[in-house]
Amino acid sequence: xxxSPFAEHTTRLTRALTTALVTERDDxxxxxxxxxxxxxxxxxAQDPEAVExxxxxxxxxxxxxxxTPVSSARNPIAPPLAIRREGEDSVATTVLPLQYQGPxxxxxxxxxxxxxxxxxxDASSATGLPLSFTxxxxxxxxxxxxxxEELRIAGRIRSxxxxxxxxxxxxxxxxxxxxxxxxxxIAPREQSSAAASLQR
Amino acid sequence: xxxSPFAEHTTRLTRALTTALVTERDDxxxxxxxxxxxxxxxxxAQDPEAVExxxxxxxxxxxxxxxTPVSSARNPIAPPLAIRREGEDSVATTVLPLQYQGPxxxxxxxxxxxxxxxxxxDASSATGLPLSFTxxxxxxxxxxxxxxEELRIAGRIRSxxxxxxxxxxxxxxxxxxxxxxxxxxIAPREQSSAAASLQR
Numbered sequence: 363x364x365x366s367p368f369a370e371h372t373t374r375l376t377r378a379l380t381t382a383l384v385t386e387r388d389d390x391x392x393x394x395x396x397x398x399x400x401x402x403x404x405x406x407a408q409d410p411e412a413v414e415x416x417x418x419x420x421x422x423x424x425x426x427x428x429x430t431p432v433s434s435a436r437n438p439i440a441p442p443l444a445i446r447r448e449g450e451d452s453v454a455t456t457v458l459p460l461q462y463q464g465p466x467x468x469x470x471x472x473x474x475x476x477x478x479x480x481x482x483x484d485a486s487s488a489t490g491l492p493l494s495f496t497x498x499x500x501x502x503x504x505x506x507x508x509x510x511e512e513l514r515i516a517g518r519i520r521s522x523x524x525x526x527x528x529x530x531x532x533x534x535x536x537x538x539x540x541x542x543x544x545x546x547x548i549a550p551r552e553q554s555s556a557a558a559s560l561q562r
Numbered sequence: 563x564x565x566s567p568f569a570e571h572t573t574r575l576t577r578a579l580t581t582a583l584v585t586e587r588d589d590x591x592x593x594x595x596x597x598x599x600x601x602x603x604x605x606x607a608q609d610p611e612a613v614e615x616x617x618x619x620x621x622x623x624x625x626x627x628x629x630t631p632v633s634s635a636r637n638p639i640a641p642p643l644a645i646r647r648e649g650e651d652s653v654a655t656t657v658l659p660l661q662y663q664g665p666x667x668x669x670x671x672x673x674x675x676x677x678x679x680x681x682x683x684d685a686s687s688a689t690g691l692p693l694s695f696t697x698x699x700x701x702x703x704x705x706x707x708x709x710x711e712e713l714r715i716a717g718r719i720r721s722x723x724x725x726x727x728x729x730x731x732x733x734x735x736x737x738x739x740x741x742x743x744x745x746x747x748i749a750p751r752e753q754s755s756a757a758a759s760l761q762r
Contacts, residue, residue, distance in 0.1 A: 366589050372596055373583055382639045384629040393607040396572055400603040410589045422709040429584040429634040430660060431670055437582045439661050441638050454724040461639050462631055470631055471683075472676030479672035482623040533723050560705050 364421050365435040368410035368430055375399050375406075376438035380461045381481035390428060421445050432480035435493065443515070445484045452485035453516045471508040475499065480545040482529040486547040489519070494527060499545035507533055507540040517543070525549045564621050568610035575599050575606075576638035580661045632680035643677060643715070645684045652685035653716045658709055662674040669707040674733060675699065680741040682717035682729040686747040689719070694727060699745035706738040707733055712738050717743070725749040 381459060386392035387440045392393050406413050419435035419442055421428060431439035433454075440461070443454040454477070464470030474521040479499055517531030525548050579599050606613050619635035619642055621628060631639035641662070643654040664670030673749055674695075684693045707713060707756035717731030725748050733741040754759070 366650060368589050369583060369592060372579070376576060376579050376583065381570070383573055383636050383638065384567060384634070387627070389568050389610045392569060392572070393610040396603055397607040400600040400607065403600040404604070404691075407600065408609045410593040429586070429660065431571040432719055434584070436583050437661055438576075438583065460629065461637055462621060464630060465695065470676070470679070470700065472672075472679035473631060475675035475699065476670070477703070478671070481674060483671075484683060492620065496663065496703050497699075498700065498702045499671065499675065500698065501675070503696050522621070543686030558626075 363427070364418060367415045367418065367434040368406060368413040370415055370418060371406055371434050372403060372415045372437050375403050377459075380457045384460045384463075392450065398444045399513050416427075426539045430480065430540050432476060441477075445481055447488055448516075450489075451518045452481050452488050453458060453514065454481055455512055455514050460509060465511055467515070469508070471501070471503060474503070474507055474541050475501045477515050478517065478531055478533070478541070479545075480510070481515045482531050482543060482545060483547065485517040485519060485531070486527045486529055487549075491522070491527065492549045494525070494547040494549040496532055497545065502542045503537070503540075504542065505540040506534060511535055515524045519550070520544070564618060564626070566610075567615045567618065568606060568613040569636040570615055571613045571688065572603060573636050573638050575603050577659075580638060581659045584661045585617070606693055612615070613617075629670060632676060641677075643680065647688055648716075650659060650689075651700070651716045651718045652681050652688050653714065654681055655712055655714050658713050660709060661686070663709050666688045667709055669709055671701070674707055674741050675701045675743075677713075677715050678730055678731055678733070678741070679745075681715045682731050682743060682745060683747065684748065685717040685719060685731070686727045686729055687749075691727065692749045694725070694747040696746045696748040697726075697746045699743065701742075702744065705738070705740040708735060711735055720744070725751070 371500040404425050405490045428434045429437050431437050433443045434440045436521045441456045445452050445454045462473045514534045520530045527547045532539045582595040628634045629637050630635050633643045634640045641656045645652050645654045662673045714734045720728045720730045727747045730744045732739045
């Protein structure tokens, strides 16, 4: 399974539009960029089957219909992260544009939490353990995490006790840790009763 | 100050496009919707000054150029939240569409953290205290927070010790708490040295 090239192409254009909206304060310049992107969208929509992408976002077999706002190739909110395994760790690298900014020049603290939640969640079930859900997540902001520079987001299992997985992770920029995370993920008693189990 | 009606109009169309991308799995149906939205964008871009909005998103005087991915009227990533004061609390209500989903039917845990970080941050400086930054944030997920239902996100100061503010908050759905949050926000020694202060 993979995301349709037309959907992914439209998603990329939507991300470009988002960047333009937060970057251009002058309406005339913004309008020119919007017209340009809208024309590209309309052209692709006229013949969606003709769209080809040389470099599609990697989609894991387990998540063919991934629409999460972190890793999906068809959700413009997602950077998107491509989460991979490196030994015991789940890891992603990304460079975030201006639409993810909080304080000037820095990634929004909540966007940092969003990425870490996804990467730690991935690590919690990556080793063949059943899917689990976040019960508690703590993010410690040690330093500035910059917009426009490469971030490395990593997470791993610290320990497992029955259905509980104690997770940890961090974001590093140029080898320096800027943010640390730890948390508890719990696997439902039965996979099918996930919703009921988490409602308590 | 307010956001330009053209920028806000384009942002709303971009959010509609995002919803379509995560909702329509059939490329033909998606292409029809993309063509429709692209035409509306192009029409507005031809004469941006003519765009009028009956119901602009409220923009606080202190944040005229707000581009955060939570509350900005011109950032399509933002729902957007309109954060208001209710007594001692900073409060926002919102209904989230499918692009904010994590597990099926539920809001992504990281999106929950994103909204709480913003609302607690707002509360940390809403009473005239200087602007402060998140040092640590803990989110506890007690139950399912649904997509498509009204969420109430609230935050307040629990205590202040010098430059430290201990914050707390929660999300409620139909009067039931689904998520709790607590954290530490710290005001920089001097407003102008915010970046340097947080780098340690």
